[in-house]
Amino acid sequence: MIQKQLSIRNWAEDDRPREKMILKGKSVLSDAELIAILIGTGSGDKSAVDLGRELLSLSDGCLYEFGKLRLSQLCEVKGIGRSKAISILAALELGRRRKELRADKKPKIDSVQKAYEELKGYFTDLTHEEFYILYLNNSNEILQVKQLSIGGITGTFVDPKIIFKHGIDLSACGIILAHNHPSGILIPSDQDKRLTKRIQQFGMLIEMNVIDHLIITDNGYFSFADQNLL
Structure with a gap:
């Protein structure tokens, strides 16, 4: 006779995700167990950990790809309603925001690689184009990273006047442009190329240097400056 699966409350204490974290620390928990803590309860004869495994199967067990899933995709798993799915998305977003935080000292951009490291987190998991501006002072220290526009899969609208108006407000001396290509x-x-040239010409008029334009994907970046396109 097939026995009905035990609920988490009937598991040994050190096998329950919450208790396991308390006893052994968060690093020993599997991805499915961490998701189980987020969603709180199971559904029917499935435990929260079972649901966590099913959710991970949506991305073939790859946590990086899991972070790209949308609300509607998470809700495809039976037992995952909007409330549980939103809890997961909120936790993923907190993780992304934490990666973007820096110490009190303003980071200095002294290489293309450093600019890429500062900007890449803003484009993680995006399936549409977004355009950002990195504003720098005269020591190439970051004043602000600002989202300029959100577009579709193949493009986004950019207004140079808005870029430089904000730069003047910040007393910026230079800017680095960045956008993503969801296609990879x-x-x-x-x-x-035309947009970059136009923005560069605007910058020359008000002596705000366009230092670089980065195209960013999950696999790396393309630098206009490195390729002598500026």
């Missing part, structure tokens, strides 16, 4: 292709389009 690290090649600038003709439109990318």
Whole structure:
């Protein structure tokens, strides 16, 4: 006779995700167990850990790809309603925001790689294009990273006047442009090149230097400056 699966409350104490974290620390928990803590309860004859495993199967067990899932995709798992799915998305967003935080000292951009490291977190998991501006002072220290626009899969609208108005408000001396290619292709389009040239010309008029334009994907970056396109 097949026995009904035991609920988590009937598991040994050191096998229950919450108790396991208290007894052994958070690092020993599996991804499914961490998700189980977020969603709180199971559904029917499935424990919260079972649901955690099913959720991870949506991304073939890859936590990195799991972070890209949308609300509707999470809700495809039976037993995961909007409330549980939102709890998961909120936790993932907190993780992303934590990665973006820096110490009190303003980071200094002294290389293309450093600019990429500062900007890449803003584009993690995006399935659409977004455009950001990194504003720098005269010591190449970051004043602000600002989202300029959100677009679709193949493009986003950018207004140079808005870029430089905000730069003047910050007393910025230089800017680095950045946008992503959801396609993963690290090649600038003709439109990318025209836009970069136009923004560069605006910057020359008010003596605010366009230092670089980065195209960012999950696999790396393309630098206009490195390729002598500025």
